[in-house]
Amino acid sequence: MAMNLIKKTNEYKIFKRGDERFAVQDATGKPVNGEEKVNILLAEELIKVTLPGAEPVEEAPAEEASAEEEAPAEATDEEEATDA
Template sequence: MKLVKKTPEYSIFQRGDERYAVQDAKRKPVNGDEKVSILAAEGLLKAPAPKPAPVEEAPAEESAAEEVAAEAEAAPDADAAEDTPEA
């Protein structure tokens, strides 16, 4: 491992696979959120871009419901036309 930066609180190393390892002043490994915050503060870690909000599918569902309602309204008219005797 190659030493990248050393401070009184921690040491940052770059591993052979290009990832980073962080050790505290007592040479104990630092992991999790604390490691991420240290690497981000040093500019070694780029935070991922936030995912865009999902597009709501509700309008498509509403239009499908409207089509079903329109068909239901049209159906009684067709039945009424069939019930009347033709002259």
């Protein structure tokens, strides 16, 4: 895979890999991984982090629609109870 140099500082080098992901090397050429890599990429604004469990905005309307569908079903149960 070909890697293109994105940014070089005194502390690290950032590369973009052929699969569109990023690789980070420290000043000695050793790979940087884990939280340190994420912090570097965040500082350079190359990635955005979303918290696990955070709901995307698009899912909220789907939940409202399912709640509206359930409301008439509850009304029919009440009607049956009054008919008896």
